[in-house]
Amino acid sequence: MTATTELELTEIFEQNLPFKPYCSNTKGALKIRPRASAKSKNYIQYNEPNTIRWLTYDCDYAGALDHIGQNQLPAPNIAAVNKKNGKSHLFYGLESPVCITDNGREKPKRFLQAVNYCLNEALLADQGFSQFISKNPLTNDLWDVYEIKPTLYDLNEFLEYFTLPAKTPHKAKIIGVGRNVTLFENARRWAYRQVLSYRLTGNRQSFYEAVLQHCESFNTENFPTPLNFSEVKATAKSISKWTWEKYTARWTDEQFSQVQANRGKSSGKARLDKTFENRVLANLYSMLGMYQKDISKLMGFPEQTVSRWLQK
Structure with missing residues (x-):
């Protein structure tokens, strides 16, 4: 990718959208569209299913940017502010995205959870926000878009603002991006224990369906505000595919x-x-x-x- 200092933040946002993101002109009725057409919709999926580049917060009150300035909190890279009521989505971009799959290291994932928890608390953000679909800062029909901090964050920069908890609080695992990590960690371990029996007695599709069912149950039973089905389905698909192809690769x-x-x-x-x-x-x-x-x-x-x- 081109160096971030050479691009506008909205250009960075656009270049890092999923190839086929979920999108919509209203808060419901999400559909998958190619990036070229999705980028004109009012709401859009901004992270790849298994990678976090943008930490995004739903500030369900007017004056979030004033709150940040008054309390000396880290400035967002991008803010999309509703023109009618002043409510906003704040985007914090990461210079190095964090992979939340098996390919990602545990320490950055835990660090990400802790940072997300601290930001969510400090910004007084909606804890039920899934961090999956956001106001689209590439459109400006419904909101004013501000580019504030010109460079993306290194996760360590947040240590200048917060003292991260020594142990990740339980709350950090059930809000925002923490839910994605928690669901993935639980479901992948479950899949590892089950895949061999499906390889012996079942088939690939039935294994995927079993993983999806487990993910759905865990999601509804463990999170006060569950992830939406699109996120759960993407997680289940990723886990079942990797586990089927890689985890049992030692046996044909x-x-x-x-x-x-x-x-x-x-x-x-x-x-x-x-x-x-x-x-x-x-x-x-x-x-x-x-x-x-x-x-x-x-x-x-x-x-x-x-x-x-x-x-x-």
Whole structure:
């Protein structure tokens, strides 16, 4: 990407939009459109599904920029202010976007959660805002758009304004971008434990549907203001795709089939050999991240037996 100092902030915003973002001219009825047509809509998805470049806050009150100045808070890069009521969306751009998938490092993700929490509190922003769809600063029919801080932020810059909590508060995990990280972390671990059984007995589509169902349940049961379905679906799709293609890459489909065939060999085989085979299989499942109780269900043996196999 061209250096940020050589571009207007709205140009940076446009260049970093998803290739096919969700968008709409009203707050509902979101549709996926190519970037070229989506950028003219009043509301738009501004981050890629698994990468955070913009921390955005919904200030549901007039005078948010005055509040920032009076309290010496970090200035946003862009502000989109409703012309009728003065309510605004404030955009803080990150020079280095944070990946919230398995490819991203844990420390930046936790740092991002903490910064998001501090900004949300300091700006008196709406905690129910999903940080998914925002006022589109590329349009100005409904809002006045201001470019304020000309350079994007390094996450460490926020340490000049906030003392980050030593331990990420629970609240930071259930508001704003924290929900995305929390959902992803929970769902990916669940997927790791389940994928092998689907590779053996199911298919890719059924695995995706199972991951999506888990994500939907976790979203509604754990967040006071749940993420919208589009975000949940994008997370489930990413997790199921990566897990199916990468997490089990050490075994091919033919190898999985062979394992199943070995399990079905005739009962005339020596009991010792059969026990050894089952013990090896149970340990392979364990190495792939499955829990003991899940191995027990998959193999059809009591959990105590599986526990004994895993200890040897």
